[in-house]
Amino acid sequence: xxxxxxxxxxxxxxxxxxxxxxxxxxxxxxxxxxxxxxxxxxxxxxxxxxxxxxxxxxxxxxxxxxxxxxxxxxxxxxxxxxxxxxxxxxxxxxxxxxxxxxxxxxxxxxxxxxxxxxxxxxxxxxxxxxxxxxxxxxxxxxxxxxxxxxxxxxxxxxxxxxxxxxxxxxxxxxxxxxxxxxxxxxxxxxxxxxxxxxxxxxxxxxxxxxxxxxxxxxxxxxxxxxxxxxxxxxxxxxxxxxxxxxxxxxxxxxxxxxxxxxxxxxxxxxxxxxxxxxxxxxxxxxxxxxxxxxxxxxxxxxxxxxxxxxx
Amino acid sequence: xxxxxxxxxxxxxxxxxxxxxxxxxxxxxxxxxxxxxxxxxxxxxxxxxxxxxxxxxxxxxxxxxxxxxxxxxxxxxxxxxxxxxxxxxxxxxxxxxxxxxxxxxxxxxxxxxxxxxxxxxxxxxxxxxxxxxxxxxxxxxxxxxxxxxxxxxxxxxxxxxxxxxxxxxxxxxxxxxxxxxxxxxxxxxxxxxxxxxxxxxxxxxxxxxxxxxxxxxxxxxxxxxxxxxxxxxxxxxxxxxxxxxxxxxxxxxxxxxxxxxxxxxxxxxxxxxxxxxxxxxxxxxxxxxxxxxxxxxxxxxxxxxxxx
Numbered sequence: 001x002x003x004x005x006x007x008x009x010x011x012x013x014x015x016x017x018x019x020x021x022x023x024x025x026x027x028x029x030x031x032x033x034x035x036x037x038x039x040x041x042x043x044x045x046x047x048x049x050x051x052x053x054x055x056x057x058x059x060x061x062x063x064x065x066x067x068x069x070x071x072x073x074x075x076x077x078x079x080x081x082x083x084x085x086x087x088x089x090x091x092x093x094x095x096x097x098x099x100x101x102x103x104x105x106x107x108x109x110x111x112x113x114x115x116x117x118x119x120x121x122x123x124x125x126x127x128x129x130x131x132x133x134x135x136x137x138x139x140x141x142x143x144x145x146x147x148x149x150x151x152x153x154x155x156x157x158x159x160x161x162x163x164x165x166x167x168x169x170x171x172x173x174x175x176x177x178x179x180x181x182x183x184x185x186x187x188x189x190x191x192x193x194x195x196x197x198x199x200x201x202x203x204x205x206x207x208x209x210x211x212x213x214x215x216x217x218x219x220x221x222x223x224x225x226x227x228x229x230x231x232x233x234x235x236x237x238x239x240x241x242x243x244x245x246x247x248x249x250x251x252x253x254x255x256x257x258x259x260x261x262x263x264x265x266x267x268x269x270x271x272x273x274x275x276x277x278x279x280x281x282x283x284x285x286x287x288x289x290x291x292x293x294x295x296x297x298x299x300x301x302x303x304x305x306x307x308x309x310x311x
Numbered sequence: 312x313x314x315x316x317x318x319x320x321x322x323x324x325x326x327x328x329x330x331x332x333x334x335x336x337x338x339x340x341x342x343x344x345x346x347x348x349x350x351x352x353x354x355x356x357x358x359x360x361x362x363x364x365x366x367x368x369x370x371x372x373x374x375x376x377x378x379x380x381x382x383x384x385x386x387x388x389x390x391x392x393x394x395x396x397x398x399x400x401x402x403x404x405x406x407x408x409x410x411x412x413x414x415x416x417x418x419x420x421x422x423x424x425x426x427x428x429x430x431x432x433x434x435x436x437x438x439x440x441x442x443x444x445x446x447x448x449x450x451x452x453x454x455x456x457x458x459x460x461x462x463x464x465x466x467x468x469x470x471x472x473x474x475x476x477x478x479x480x481x482x483x484x485x486x487x488x489x490x491x492x493x494x495x496x497x498x499x500x501x502x503x504x505x506x507x508x509x510x511x512x513x514x515x516x517x518x519x520x521x522x523x524x525x526x527x528x529x530x531x532x533x534x535x536x537x538x539x540x541x542x543x544x545x546x547x548x549x550x551x552x553x554x555x556x557x558x559x560x561x562x563x564x565x566x567x568x569x570x571x572x573x574x575x576x577x578x579x580x581x582x583x584x585x586x587x588x589x590x591x592x593x594x595x596x597x598x599x600x601x602x603x604x605x606x607x608x609x610x611x612x613x614x615x616x617x618x619x
Contacts, residue, residue, distance in 0.1 A: 041479045042450040140352030168396065168476045170350040170505055171606050172613050195479060196506065198606065235600060237582055240491070256484070259511040259530060259602050260580045289585035290598050302480045 006031035007159055007189045008053065011063035013071075015048050015212075022048040023059070024212035033186045037203030037220075038193040041306050044209040046193040047087060050161045053191065054084040067158055080108065083157030085148045087164050093137030097128055097147055100136055101154060108155035115154075122150040125180055142173025149180060160184070162192040166199065178202065197298040208305050216305060224296050227304035228268040229253075231297065233261040234281045235290040245286040251277075254303075265300060315374075316341040316468060316499045317362065322371035324357055324522075331357045333522035335371070339515070341467075344490065344500040346513040346530075348609065354522035355503050359472055362501070363393055376467050389417065392466035396473040398457030402446035406437065406456055409445055410463070417464035431459045435489060451482025458489060462498070469493060471502040475509065487512050507606040518609065520616050530605060535579040537611040538603035543575040543588065546597040555591050562587035 006029045013026040023045050030036060038046045052059050053066050055075030064071035069078040091100050098119070105115040123129040126146040131139065136147055145165050152160060166174045178199065181190060191207070194200060201220050208216040208223065216223055234242050239257035246255035246262055251270040256263050266277060274293050281291035317339035324332040332354045339345045349355050360366035362373060364384030373380040376390045400409050414424045432438055435455045440448055448456060454474055461469060471490070475483045483506065491512060494500050502513065510516045511530055518526040526533055534540070543564075545552070552559075552566070552573050559566065559575065562583040566575040577584050580600070588598050 041481060140350075142351040164477065168351075168473060168505060170353075171507060171609050172350060174505075175610070195477065195483075197480065197508070198604075233600070235580070235585060235588075237585065254484075256488070257512070258508070259534075259605075261600070261602065289589040290592055290600065292597070292599055294599075299480055299484075303484070306479075306481050 004031065005065070005068065007067060009063055009065040011061060013049075013052065013059055013061040013064055015045075015052060015057055015059050022212055023052065026209075026212070026214055028207070028214055028217070030189060030191075030207075033188055034204045035181060035185060035190045035192070037200050037206045038191055038209065039200055039206055039302060040209035040215070045212040046209055047163055048212075049209065050084070050163045050191060050193065051086075053159070054082050054161050055079045056084075080155075081158050083152035083155065083160040085145075085152050085162045085165050087167065089136075089144045089148060091136050091144075091148055091151060094135055096133050096135055097123075097139070098132040100147060100151055104151040104154050110155060118154055118156075119150075122153060122180075125183070126150055126176060142169045142176075145169055146173065146177060146180075149177060153180070153184070157188065160188050160190040160192075162190065164193050164195065166194060166196060174199070197302075200302070201298045208302075210306065210308075220298065220301075223305070224298070224301045227296060227301050229296055229300050229304050230266045230268060230271050230274065230277070231294045231300050232264040232266065232277055232281060233292050233294045234264060234284070234288045235261045235292075236287045237289075238286060241286040242284060242288055245284040246281065249280055249284075263294075265303075313341060315339055316376055317345075317501070318372075318374045319362070320372045322358070322361060322373060323369045324354075324361060324366065325369045331522050332361070332368075332519075335519070335522070335524055337517060337524070337527070339468075339499060339501060341499050342494060342497045343514040344494045344502065344512065346510040346516040347501060347503045347519070348507070348510060348516055349503075349519040350613065353519050355519065356472060357522075358519070359393075359470055359501070359503070363387065363391055363470055389464060390467045391470060392461030392464070392468070393470045394454075394457040394461040394472070394474055396476045398453050398460075400445035400448075400453065400456065400460075402444065404445060405442050406445055406448065407441045409456075410460065413460050414463060419464060427463060427465075428459075431462065434492070435459045436485075451478050451485070454478055454482065454486060455489070458486070462493065466498065468499045468501060471500065473503050473505065475504060475506060483509070507609055508604065510605045516605075518612055520613065525616050526612055531579060533605070533608050533612075534603050537608045537615070540576050540578040540603065541580050541584075542601045543577070544599045544601075545573045545575060545591060546571060547573055547591070548595045551591065551594045551596050554594060555587065555596075558587045558590055 008030040010026050010028040013023055015023040040046055051057050055078040059071050067081055069075055101119045128146055166177055205219055206223055236242050239262045242262035243255040243257045246252050246264045251266055252264055253267050254265045278291045281288055315338040319335055319337040322332055322335040347355055361368050364380050364387050375387050378386045380387050410428055437456055440452050475486055490500055516530050552568055564575045564577045566573050592598055
């Protein structure tokens with residue numbers, strides 16, 4: 001058996017910006033062709049980690065290898081092999097859609113025939129085909145992001161790093177971006193940061209960062225079952241009134257109206273047991289018609305991970 | 312029905328040949344949270360700029376809290392608060408200095424400012440951030456500070472343009488608690504977002520596409536029209552479903568039953584449907600309800616629009 005080195009091998013990765021410690025000893029081994037969501041609270045270090053992996057930062061570490069290159073050494077070759085989409089749109093705005101693709105192809109020495117073939121496919125998939133002559137700066141937010149992703153995919157990168165590519169993007173354009181990512185499934189290791197819960201749930205694995213460290217790495221299902229929360233739903237005609245009343249229960253951590261139900265979180269350390277909770281909910285001084293225990297969702301999972309191990 | 316606090320008729324904005332907003336008609340009831348939704352480039356921000364008197368429409372009428380916004384754009388300024396995705400704070404000033412600067416613009420000073428800001432600082436959990444340079448504030452705190460500044464002068468209507476973009480899930484939840492408190496205190500909130508689950512925290516949702524209104528209803532009504540409806544899984548004791556069958560049928564449910572469990576569906580979960588489910592649980596059934604996601608409602612709407 002050939003021992004394939006992992007695409008990403010980090011031990012004790014640190015990055016400081018002046019006084020501020022952005023990455024505080026990241027340990028991470030990742031390989032294979034999988035779609036990994038990078039999640040965590042604002043300021044957790046998600047952007048810094050993605051930039052470091054793209055070879056854009058000087059870092060300290062005991063080990064820091066990406067695609068076999070040492071992040072502490074010469075990273076020029078690494079930068080050519082990585083596809084990176086930064087948070088802020090960074091392509092030349094006065095170049096048209098097709099000119100941006102040609103420009104990217106030239107940087108990566110992709111020949112004309114190959115460029116035509118790949119560009120046609122990407123334009124088709126993104127729905128950008130009717131807009132090839134439009135300057136990048138004149139595209140809508142969603143189209144800009146699809147172009148940025150197309151340029152990142154054009155050289156067929158071995159590693160794709162996407163920093164909130166769907167922030168401020170509407171749901172239909174998000175679906176198109178995700179269709180492009182799913183099409184790469186099994187071909188490339190993809191790291192993507194996102195704040196959308198549906199996107200988090202559709203990643204194969206999640207890398208949860210907090211305060212510059214890796215707090216958890218696992219499938220969404222593994223993280224979901226790990227959190228010490230119970231979730232309840234109380235349905236009725238006035239879910240806001242139900243949520244207010246539920247907050248008064250001594251063991252309830254949070255309650256909020258969502259459409260026709262109140263979503264109620266109870267920490268496992270405080271729960272009096274599901275039967276007791278359901279009885280209390282039915283007896284609230286608000287008109288609860290149906291109360292049920294619900295599976296822990298992605299929102300509860302992320303909120304609980306953010307609260308940390310000590311409730 | 313109370314008089315609307317915002318009434319828009321025939322609102323149109325053309326930029327040369329391009330029609331950004333096309334004969335828009337909206338009415339917003341006071342004290343409600345109004346979600347204004349649409350794809351990138353559909354005309355949301357252009358509409359908001361007209362509603363707050365920053366951009367003159369090509370055609371149409373806008374009345375806000377009794378003021379004709381097109382004829383007297385300056386008169387609406389003290390009735391409204393605005394914050395966008397990029398909160399406008401002076402980066403080199405502390406949050407406190409930003410507050411004082413902004414308070415000066417709206418004529419708030421001295422003991423009155425202390426009282427108002429003190430209350431907001433407490434409620435919005437901004438005490439720790441007060442001395443920080445605005446440029447150093449984390450995204451969630453910055454957005455809360457933006458909302459505090461936008462409400463400093465007690466506006467009647469708050470316009471929030473993608474206020475939670477780029478904000479983490481915890482801070483989004485905190486932010487929406489604050490918005491709902493404002494609405495409960497009588498403030499009208501007009502908000503855009505691409506986190507479509509947030510429309511479920513709103514009383515009303517309008518969708519625009521290519522500058523035209525394509526849906527305008529309460530979230531529950533949008534679900535009824537543009538989703539396959541609620542799905543309900545019921546674990547029933549023997550005979551439980553048969554006893555409730557006529558009540559379920561008259562409440563609009565259809566179902567498929569197999570030994571011990573039943574899959575019910577209903578286009579909407581109104582009071583009658585909830586009462587029928589309540590009767591099932593009283594008879595010892597366990598009920599699990601799936602609410603259609605508003606993201607799917609939006610997908611369906613856009614798909615229908617593109618077919619038309």
